[in-house]
Amino acid sequence: xxxxxxxxxxxxxxxxxxxxxxxxxxxxxxxxxxxxxxxxxxxxxxxxxxxxxxxxxxxxxxxxxxxxxxxxxxxxxxxxxxxxxxxxxxxxxxxxxxxxxxxxxxxxxxxxxxxxxxxxxxxxxxxxxxxxxxxxxxxxxxxxxxxxxxxxxxxxxxxxxxxxxxxxxxxxxxxxxxxxxxxxxxxxxxxxxxxxxxxxxxxxxxxxxxxxxxxxxxxxxxxxxxxxxxxxxxxxxxxxxxxxxxxxxxxxxxxxxxxxxxxxxxxxxxxxxxxxxxxxxxxxxxxxxxxxxxxxxxxxxxxxxxxxxxxxxxxxxxxxxxxxxxxxxxxxxxxxxxxxxxxxxxxxxxxxxxxxxxxxxxxxxxxxxxxxxxxxxxxxxxxxxxxxxxxxxxxxxxxxxxxxxxxxxxxxxxxxxxxxxxxxxxxxxxxxxxxxxxxxxxxxxxxxxxxxxxxxxxxxxxxxxxxxxxxxxxxxxxxxxxxxxxxxxxxxxxxxxxxxxxxxxxxxxxxxxxxxxxxxxxxxxxxxxxxxxxxxxxxxxxxxxxxxxxxxxxxxxxxxxxxxxxxxxxxxxxxxxxxxxxxxxxxxxxxxxxxx
Numbered sequence: 001x002x003x004x005x006x007x008x009x010x011x012x013x014x015x016x017x018x019x020x021x022x023x024x025x026x027x028x029x030x031x032x033x034x035x036x037x038x039x040x041x042x043x044x045x046x047x048x049x050x051x052x053x054x055x056x057x058x059x060x061x062x063x064x065x066x067x068x069x070x071x072x073x074x075x076x077x078x079x080x081x082x083x084x085x086x087x088x089x090x091x092x093x094x095x096x097x098x099x100x101x102x103x104x105x106x107x108x109x110x111x112x113x114x115x116x117x118x119x120x121x122x123x124x125x126x127x128x129x130x131x132x133x134x135x136x137x138x139x140x141x142x143x144x145x146x147x148x149x150x151x152x153x154x155x156x157x158x159x160x161x162x163x164x165x166x167x168x169x170x171x172x173x174x175x176x177x178x179x180x181x182x183x184x185x186x187x188x189x190x191x192x193x194x195x196x197x198x199x200x201x202x203x204x205x206x207x208x209x210x211x212x213x214x215x216x217x218x219x220x221x222x223x224x225x226x227x228x229x230x231x232x233x234x235x236x237x238x239x240x241x242x243x244x245x246x247x248x249x250x251x252x253x254x255x256x257x258x259x260x261x262x263x264x265x266x267x268x269x270x271x272x273x274x275x276x277x278x279x280x281x282x283x284x285x286x287x288x289x290x291x292x293x294x295x296x297x298x299x300x301x302x303x304x305x306x307x308x309x310x311x312x313x314x315x316x317x318x319x320x321x322x323x324x325x326x327x328x329x330x331x332x333x334x335x336x337x338x339x340x341x342x343x344x345x346x347x348x349x350x351x352x353x354x355x356x357x358x359x360x361x362x363x364x365x366x367x368x369x370x371x372x373x374x375x376x377x378x379x380x381x382x383x384x385x386x387x388x389x390x391x392x393x394x395x396x397x398x399x400x401x402x403x404x405x406x407x408x409x410x411x412x413x414x415x416x417x418x419x420x421x422x423x424x425x426x427x428x429x430x431x432x433x434x435x436x437x438x439x440x441x442x443x444x445x446x447x448x449x450x451x452x453x454x455x456x457x458x459x460x461x462x463x464x465x466x467x468x469x470x471x472x473x474x475x476x477x478x479x480x481x482x483x484x485x486x487x488x489x490x491x492x493x494x495x496x497x498x499x500x501x502x503x504x505x506x507x508x509x510x511x512x513x514x515x516x517x518x519x520x521x522x523x524x525x526x527x528x529x530x531x532x533x534x535x536x537x538x539x540x541x542x543x544x545x546x547x548x549x550x551x552x553x554x555x556x557x558x559x560x561x562x563x564x565x566x567x568x569x570x571x572x573x574x575x576x577x578x579x580x581x582x583x584x585x586x587x588x589x590x591x592x593x594x595x596x
Contacts, residue, residue: 048208049087049521053080055103055119055201058190059126059133059141059166079190080205081131084180087521088219088335089209091182092231096208098175099123103201119203123191124152125172127184139163142188148181182231213283216249217518218336223250227335229328237323237332243292247284251275251517253392254294254333256317257342258301261372267384268293274389274431280512289515294337296320303372304347307360310368314339335520338365338395340388344372354539357387359394362535363516364524367391373540385431386422389415393433394535397516402434402509405535408494409506410460411438411452416511418538419496424546425459425553426469436510444503446489451476459553460493467496467549470556477556 056077082089089095104114130144149170156162172178172189180187189205210219218239223246226235244250257263275291282288297320299313318339323329345353346368356373360366369387371379379387398416400407408419414434415421423429439453451474452458459469462480470476475484478491492502519525538546 048206049518050204050206051080051082052202052204053189055101055191055199055203059124059164059169059188078133079188082187082189082207083131083185083521084187085185085331085335086525087207087209088222089180089207090227090229090231091180091184093180093209094177095180096175096177097172097205098208099203099205101201101203103203104199114200116201119201120174121191122171122173123189123203123205124154124169125149125178126166126169126188127181128168128186128188129183131186140166140168142166142168144183144185145169146181146184148184149178214245214247214249215517216251216289217520218244218246218250220246222336227332229332236326236328237336239336243290245284245290248282248286249280249289249517250292251289251396252292252294252337253340254296254318254337255340255342256296256299256313258305258344259298260301261342261344261378262298263295263342263369263371263384263388264378264381265295267381267388268295270381270385270431271389271392278433278512279435294320299341302344304345304353305341305343305368305370306347307366307368310341310343310366313341314366334365338367338392338519340366340392341368343368343370346370346373351536352539354541355537356383356540357391358537359391359535361524362394362399363397363519363522364395365519366524367395375540375544382423386415389431390421393511395519397514398433398511400535402436402507402511403514404507404509406494406500406504406506408461408496408500409441409508410458410493411441411506411508413438413452413454413456413458414509414511419459421538422543422546424543424550425467426457428457428471433511434509435512436508438508440508441493441506443492443506444490446478446491446493447486448478448484448489449475449486460491461496462491462493462554466554467552468554468556472557480554480556 054077057079058077059079084090099119101119102116103119104116126142127146127148128142128144129146130142132143134141134143145166145168147168151167152169152171154164154166154169156164191199191203210221212218213220214223222237223239223244226238226240228234229236242252244252255263255268272291272293275289278288280287280289297317299317302309318324318337319330319333323333346355346358347353348358351358354373356371356379357369358367369384369391371377371384371387374383378384393414393416398414399405400416400418401409401412402414402416407417409417410419412434413420413429413432415429415431416433419425420429437454439447439450441452451470451472454473456473457469457471458473458476459467460478462468462478466480468480477484478489478493479485490502492500492504494500494504494506495502
């Protein structure tokens with residue numbers, strides 16, 4: 001009889017357990033499926049960078065392809081040209097060059113397949129003050145070429161017997177060291193074979209500089225001693241005095257402002273604090289990133305500004321008044337500092353004038369903040385901090401979905417996400433980037449038990465254009481139908497602006513681990529950069545609509561909603577049922593004992 005009693009208790013317990021709402025566990029560990037970011041890691045603690053170029057690349061010294069030639073081949077391809085200054089390689093700096101790649105140097109006439117092997121042969125180099133190439137019929141085809149190293153003579157091309165020799169070229173040995181000569185602004189690199197139409201494959205060349213121990217894109221020697229840009233034994237930019245630490249990540253930003261558009265210094269301090277508190281590791285075993293924002297000086301006011309105006313102002317006002325007395329200081333600063341201008345309103349093709357900020361691109365050194373777009377002409381302290389950190393994030397390589405432009409993801413808790421940029425839809429959201437801890441959300445089969453995989457507040461777009469906020473993040477009744485379903489819910493949860501396709505798999509992204517600190521050498525850091533394909537940002541009109549949406553938002557604190565037919569919460573109804581079951585269980589046990 002005891003066995004029967006036990007069986008009854010087990011059965012009733014199972015029934016009871018089935019009726020109790022599943023509340024999940026705040027301690028659940030989210031299984032992140034993120035991979036390393038899509039942005040190329042230009043520096044990873046070694047002060048090195050990598051370039052890829054074709055094995056056909058040459059100093060315009062090979063026979064071009066022509067119809068009827070037996071050797072086949074292709075048109076002449078230019079060499080790789082490394083902008084030394086843009087990559088922080090100064091005069092008299094010692095660099096190490098190595099390379100790898102699967103290539104073919106054998107002719108494959110008569111339709112023979114190419115035979116690939118690892119690239120081992122030396123490559124040719126030419127240092128130059130100029131980045132141009134002259135026509136093929138001129139002997140010295142690299143203007144500004146600088147005599148360096150051991151001269152080598154290359155033979156004429158095989159068929160047309162065209163001259164290939166450049167008096168200043170030299171062999172670059174694999175893993176060999178080079179000392180950059182004075183006056184050298186560029187390094188031309190090509191494969192040493194002069195008869196090359198049949199060459200195929202690519203080479204990845206790694207150029208190693210001084211170490212960058214903390215991986216912030218600033219060389220150890222710069223952070224320890226400062227930058228002597230012209231090597232005259234005088235420091236042109238004293239980074240240690242500016243707070244740089246070779247064992248702790250540093251980011252430097254200079255900010256100027258139009259008269260009347262000076263930002264709230266406390267807003268900038270809020271962003272600095274967010275970086276300081278970031279759980280980012282450093283060689284000194286102290287977490288965080290030192291963000292140094294220099295709020296410098298006022299510039300002439302204009303009601304509207306575009307990037308052409310911005311570049312003009314930057315060229316005139318970058319640097320403090322003292323630094324602008326020394327051009328070498330400005331050149332050194334361009335290798336270290338991102339530049340921000342606090343303006344009134346934007347006037348950029350494709351960008352709404354009501355946008356309070358825009359970055360030049362993703363991984364860049366320029367961004368504009370236009371707080372005059374806010375209804376009160378300045379925005380709040382929280383607004384200013386949000387826009388500043390968001391646009392700075394773009395310069396550090398972050399998109400609106402981390403490594404993707406996919407926006408409004410409920411599982412991407414980053415200020416780069418429009419849903420979390422401002423503290424409107426989720427008032428408790430921190431001023432923070434994402435750590436990539438949330439689970440993936442498959443919109444074709446959402447798992448309501450696990451929610452976003454983190455016990456943090458989130459927001460999503462539900463049916464009938466209703467916006468929901470959940471304060472805990474696990475579990476989540478995405479449909480708001482009173483039940484927690486396991487991997488069976490279909491919903492387009494990030495369709496805030498009506499442009500998101502259904503059925504996506506939304507992924508979190510570890511922003512902090514994938515920041516691109518080094519902007520030197522990127523296309524948008526070049527002096528001639530002029531970008532016209534800007535990413536779209538929220539307008540103040542959209543931000544105001546977000547405030548109206550927040551006033552009507554449905555807060556979901558529990559996985560069970562109120563039952564509309566009875567007027568009682570469904571949890572209460574289930575609780576009454578559970579008590580009744582317990583009563584029946586107790587009575588059953590008593591009856592069994594009496595029969596015994």
